[in-house]
Amino acid sequence: GGELTEPRRFNLMFKTFMGPVEDTALVPDHHVPRGILVLVGPGRLAGGVAEVVEEICRLTEDYEVSRERILPSKVWELYAEHRFFGMIIPKEYGGLGFSASANSAVVGKLSSRSTQLQVNVGVTNSLGPAELLIRYGTDEQKNYYLPRLARAEEIPCFALTEPGAGSDAGSMTSHGTVFCNDDDELRLRLTWNKRYITLAPVSTLLGLAFQLSD
Numbered sequence: 001g002g003e004l005t006e007p008r009r010f011n012l013m014f015k016t017f018m019g020p021v022e023d024t025a026l027v028p029d030h031h032v033p034r035g036i037l038v039l040v041g042p043g044r045l046a047g048g049v050a051e052v053v054e055e056i057c058r059l060t061e062d063y064e065v066s067r068e069r070i071l072p073s074k075v076w077e078l079y080a081e082h083r084f085f086g087m088i089i090p091k092e093y094g095g096l097g098f099s100a101s102a103n104s105a106v107v108g109k110l111s112s113r114s115t116q117l118q119v120n121v122g123v124t125n126s127l128g129p130a131e132l133l134i135r136y137g138t139d140e141q142k143n144y145y146l147p148r149l150a151r152a153e154e155i156p157c158f159a160l161t162e163p164g165a166g167s168d169a170g171s172m173t174s175h176g177t178v179f180c181n182d183d184d185e186l187r188l189r190l191t192w193n194k195r196y197i198t199l200a201p202v203s204t205l206l207g208l209a210f211q212l213s214d
Helices: 012-018 047-059 062-068 073-081 100-113 115-124 129-136 139-150
Strands: 038-040 043-045 156-159 175-180 186-191 205-208 211-213
Touching: 047 073, 047 100, 062 115, 073 115, 100 115, 115 156, 129 139, 129 156, 129 205
Parallel strands: 156 205, 175 211
Antiparallel strands: 038 043, 175 186
């Protein structure tokens, strides 16, 4: 408890390989009063968000999640209500606008409780449609999809792994070809085969990795 007068500073990479990593270096402090900001690397994580993360962890028993292969319904509700699937989405599109440090702090805490907790949030805020739309989407695509992703009205997934290719994206055989139809309109013909797609059973929006040619 008490006031946080001096933000914690640390070299995470050094501690990871040369010594123990303090819990408070990765996650929100259990004893930080409401409204106090905890330093996480170069960014800060609001105390209110920290409380929600703690509640999600309290609701989750890793053994039960592994056995039942599903997260508690209340966890999904909290994810949606507090826009955890939109941590990297800018605030102007309804997301949280988190920095990489704040995003990592949330994922780090969730992973300390259950791998499944961090995978669902980690994938939606790294690989996949949101990141691609933010960087390369048209204004029309951003205005439509990003608010829906932030509110969890759309659940994204990202298809990279194939039967013969894993994280080595250069080995992918899935491919797309740009062509013109009979009306001289550009179209894309896709041939793909993917597996091990996180969130695929509940996803409504697919990010697809493939080799493109024209």
